[in-house]
Amino acid sequence: MQEDFHYYATAAAALLAGYSPEESLEIGYASQYTDCCSRTVLKRLKGPKGAATTQSKTELADARTDLLGLQDITRIWSSFHFLPGDLYASLPHRGRRYMQKYRLICQPRSGLVKDTVQLAEGSGTVEAGLAMHVLADTWAHRCFAGTTSLVINGARDFYEIRTEDGVRKEQKISFNHNPITPDDVDRGNYTNSFRRDEENAIVNLGHGHAGHLPDYSFMRYRFMPAWGNYEIVEKDNPAEYYCAFCQMVNALRFLSGSEEDFDPEETGSPEAEKYRDRIMEILEKRQLLASEDWKSFWESLCGIPMEDFSQEKYEREYRESAPGDRDSTFLGRFFIAAMKQKSMVTNKIFRSGNLLAGLSVEYLNGGFKGIRDFRKLVELKERGKTDGKP
Amino acid sequence: MEAEIRKNRDMLYYSGIGLIVLELWDMLKNAVFIWLDPRVLAYLSQDLEDPLDAPLYLQKIVVIAVCMFLLMIGLFFRMFIGLNAVGESKGKKKGKFYLIMTALFILIKMYSTGREVFIRTTEQELFLTSFLLDITTIFAAVQIIYRAVRLRKLTGKRKPET
Numbered sequence: 001m002q003e004d005f006h007y008y009a010t011a012a013a014a015l016l017a018g019y020s021p022e023e024s025l026e027i028g029y030a031s032q033y034t035d036c037c038s039r040t041v042l043k044r045l046k047g048p049k050g051a052a053t054t055q056s057k058t059e060l061a062d063a064r065t066d067l068l069g070l071q072d073i074t075r076i077w078s079s080f081h082f083l084p085g086d087l088y089a090s091l092p093h094r095g096r097r098y099m100q101k102y103r104l105i106c107q108p109r110s111g112l113v114k115d116t117v118q119l120a121e122g123s124g125t126v127e128a129g130l131a132m133h134v135l136a137d138t139w140a141h142r143c144f145a146g147t148t149s150l151v152i153n154g155a156r157d158f159y160e161i162r163t164e165d166g167v168r169k170e171q172k173i174s175f176n177h178n179p180i181t182p183d184d185v186d187r188g189n190y191t192n193s194f195r196r197d198e199e200n201a202i203v204n205l206g207h208g209h210a211g212h213l214p215d216y217s218f219m220r221y222r223f224m225p226a227w228g229n230y231e232i233v234e235k236d237n238p239a240e241y242y243c244a245f246c247q248m249v250n251a252l253r254f255l256s257g258s259e260e261d262f263d264p265e266e267t268g269s270p271e272a273e274k275y276r277d278r279i280m281e282i283l284e285k286r287q288l289l290a291s292e293d294w295k296s297f298w299e300s301l302c303g304i305p306m307e308d309f310s311q312e313k314y315e316r317e318y319r320e321s322a323p324g325d326r327d328s329t330f331l332g333r334f335f336i337a338a339m340k341q342k343s344m345v346t347n348k349i350f351r352s353g354n355l356l357a358g359l360s361v362e363y364l365n366g367g368f369k370g371i372r373d374f375r376k377l378v379e380l381k382e383r384g385k386t387d388g389k390p
Numbered sequence: 391m392e393a394e395i396r397k398n399r400d401m402l403y404y405s406g407i408g409l410i411v412l413e414l415w416d417m418l419k420n421a422v423f424i425w426l427d428p429r430v431l432a433y434l435s436q437d438l439e440d441p442l443d444a445p446l447y448l449q450k451i452v453v454i455a456v457c458m459f460l461l462m463i464g465l466f467f468r469m470f471i472g473l474n475a476v477g478e479s480k481g482k483k484k485g486k487f488y489l490i491m492t493a494l495f496i497l498i499k500m501y502s503t504g505r506e507v508f509i510r511t512t513e514q515e516l517f518l519t520s521f522l523l524d525i526t527t528i529f530a531a532v533q534i535i536y537r538a539v540r541l542r543k544l545t546g547k548r549k550p551e552t
Contacts, residue, residue, distance in 0.1 A: 230393040230400070 001140045002215050005241065007032035007309040008294030010132050012301060013245055014125075016271040017252030021302045023125050027252070029313065030129025030334055031136070034080055036311050037338065045318055047326075048376060050342070051335035053080045053130075065148065065200050071358035073205065074104070074147040078357060079345040080130075080338075081137045082106035082146030082206055083113060087352035100354045101152045102227060104145040108138040108243070112348060113264045117251045119344055120337070126330060127337040128255045132248050134341065139244035140214045143225055143233050144207040147356055148200045154226035155209040160188055161220040161234070173221065175211060183212060185286050217241045217283040217290055238283040243267040245279060327380070339377055391544060398541040399479045405533040406475030412527045413468040417461055419520055424457050471495060475534045478541065489535055496531045499524060 011028030019027065037053040055063065055076060063069055078084060085107025091099065116134045120127035145152045158173040177194040184190075192211030193203035207214045213221055214235070222234040246269035253271075254262035272279065275297070282293040291308075298306045318331040326332040343360070350360035474488035503524040506517070 224396070228393075230396040232392070 001136050001241075001244075002212075002289060003032055003035070003309055004289050004291040004294055005136060005140075005217065005244075006035060006133055008291050008298060008306070009241075009245060010129065010136065010248060011306070012294060012298045013132070013248040013272070014128075014252050015298065015301045016269075016275075017249050018256055018258055019125070019252065021304055024298075024302075025307065026125035026330070027129040027132060029309065030126045030330075030337075031133040032309050033311070033331075033334060034130055034133040034338075037334070042335075045315055045331070047318065047331065047335050048339065051338040052076055053338045053342075060202050060205070063202060065202065068358075070148060070200055071356065073202075074357045075342060075346050077146030077206060078104055078106075078349065079146075079342040080134055082141050082144060083110065083116065083134055083138050083345065084145075084349065085110045085112075085138075085142070087112075087349060087354065098151065100356050101145060101147055101149045103352065103354060104147050104349070104356060105152060105227065106138055106141045106144055106146065108142055108240075108247075109264045109267070110138070111264075112345065113138055114262060115344060115348070116341065117254065117262050117264075119340060120255055123337070124333065126333040128252060130334065130337045130341060131255070132251065135247060135251060136244045139240045139247075140237070141207055142240075143235070144210070144214070146206060148202060148205045150197065150199050150201070150204045150226065152225075152227050153204050153206060153209060155223045157232075158210065158213070158221055158223045161222060170222070173213070183216075183288060185216075185218075185288065212288075216288065218286045238280060241283050242272075242276070242279060245269075246272045327376075336376065336380065343377065391548060395541065395544050395548070398537045398544065399481075401533060402475050402537040402541060403479035405530045405537060406472040406479065408530040409468055409475070409527065409534065410472035412523060412530065413465055413472075415523050416468075416527070417465060419523075420461055420464070467491070467495060471531070471534065475538065478538055484538075489538055492531050492534050496528055496535075499528050499531070503528070 007028040010031040011024040014024035014027040015021065034053045037051065038056040038059055039049050039052045040056055040059060041047075042049050042052055053076065055073070060073075063073060082104070083106055084104045086105075087103050089099075089103050089105075091102065094102070113135055116131050120131040147153075158175070159170040160173050162169050162171065171188050173188050173190060175190055175192040177191065179191055181189075181191065190211045190213065193208030195209075196203050198204075203209075210223065213219050214237070217237050219237045220235070221237075222232050224230065224232055246267055247264070249269040249272050250259065250266055251262050253259045278297060282290050282297065285293065295306050295308075314330040318326060318329045321329050321332070327336060346357045347360040349357040471488055471492050474484050478484045503521065506520065506524075
């Protein structure tokens with residue numbers, strides 16, 4: 001998903017869940033910042049590198065694809081953008097290596113989505129925003145995995161599905177590999193990653209083979225994923241984005257205390273249903289970015305102007321704070337929330353017997369071993385600020 | 391069933407392509423066997439008595455032309471099978487003739503491969519490589535027949551789109 005959904009739509013969902021306009025903007029900001037917080041940004045801010053929630057294109061181009069490099073990539077992308085749907089999936093006649101990757105395929109409505117939301121329970125808007133990013137991406141990025149794998153993330157035979165005068169029509173989608181040329185929605189000309197037949201090549205990460213199609217809310221398309229055994233997958237982005245929106249409202253109502261429980265299977269929301277037509281109109285409009293429309297929707301809900309997303313909004317506060325006070329700043333809390341999320345997901349993957357995200361140490365039981373940045377979570381627990389879940 | 395049809399079309403396509411590509415190897419191998427055979431080299435390089443009373447150079451030209459002709463026959467044979475397999479994989483209707491030719495090709499190839507096993511005249515490494523590639527060629531040809539027959543059965547069973 002893109003900024004239009006992660007910031008503007010998430011803020012709108014927060015309003016419908018009962019948050020104030022200021023809180024909704026904080027939630028939206030934290031959600032969108034998940035797509036910005038790379039190691040390059042952390043280095044600039046002098047923040048903990050373990051809190052990286054994404055990798056920039058430059059970082060990916062330089063990323064190592066040896067064992068440790070692949071584990072690092074998988075940890076980041078599986079924790080924040082491609083939450084695994086079923087870590088214990090089974091298929092007949094498949095080897096161990098294949099199944100490890102297959103089990104990382106992102107699907108919505110999973111147990112890990114519930115764990116992600118519950119991890120933010122009792123915390124503030126920052127943690128809620130991070131959780132909403134992860135939740136929303138499970139809908140857009142389903143059927144792809146947050147690891148580099150041609151046999152899982154490879155895909156071909158893309159057709160856009162349109163309905164004209166009640167008749168279903170399919171138009172073959174042609175891809176080019178020039179990242180500079182913008183996607184042309186009218187001619188069906190889109191950009192995707194070029195093909196490399198090496199299994200662990202960076203271009204085989206996530207939905208690279210599908211280009212930006214999963215991130216366009218208006219897109220309805222079908223394709224054949226490599227893992228599907230020649231089955232066709234159809235994706236109806238408007239419907240799925242609407243489910244993501246409703247699920248965000250439900251999750252935020254749970255986090256705000258208005259609901260007792262969050263059920264990831266529930267994809268309807270009475271609060272969102274009132275505005276269904278308006279929301280679907282935004283989602284189905286053929287445009288690369290729907291920020292202005294979501295912004296208008298947010299403004300219509302609360303009656304005040306909405307500020308646009310600015311990455312630097314809270315960065316100065318973090319940079320200028322004393323080292324001892326940084327954890328209580330907006331970004332300080334974001335970094336801690338990111339490390340908690342990454343820890344939780346990596347631990348779940350490791351405990352399922354899958355080493356693709358690397359090793360995970362239960363530091364509460366075995367003492368601290370591992371990445372220095374994560375010592376912060378132990379220290380915070382000792383200071384009584386966190387529940388210390390792995 | 392649609393997934394099964396797609397799978398068979400894919401396998402048929404790659405088997406057809408594989409057969410054509412392996413033909414390049416076969417042509418190279420045959421060219422090496424013919425032109426680097428010591429008896430052929432001796433014949434081409436030495437002045438031998440002409441039993442047919444024809445000029446020697448004309449005889450050599452005929453020999454070379456016959457060899458090239460046989461190589462081209464092999465090439466067109468495989469191209470015919472391979473291109474028909476590729477065409478069928480893309481949904482074009484094809485008859486039985488090319489499948490019969492494929493079966494004939496398999497028999498010839500099995501005979502020549504088996505003959506090479508028992509009457510080996512080549513170096514060990516070259517033989518092993520040649521043997522493995524010949525087996526691959528036979529496998530590709532068998533795949534073509536299997537996939538084409540399976541595809542025809544499945545498309546015959548598929549209900550026409552309303």
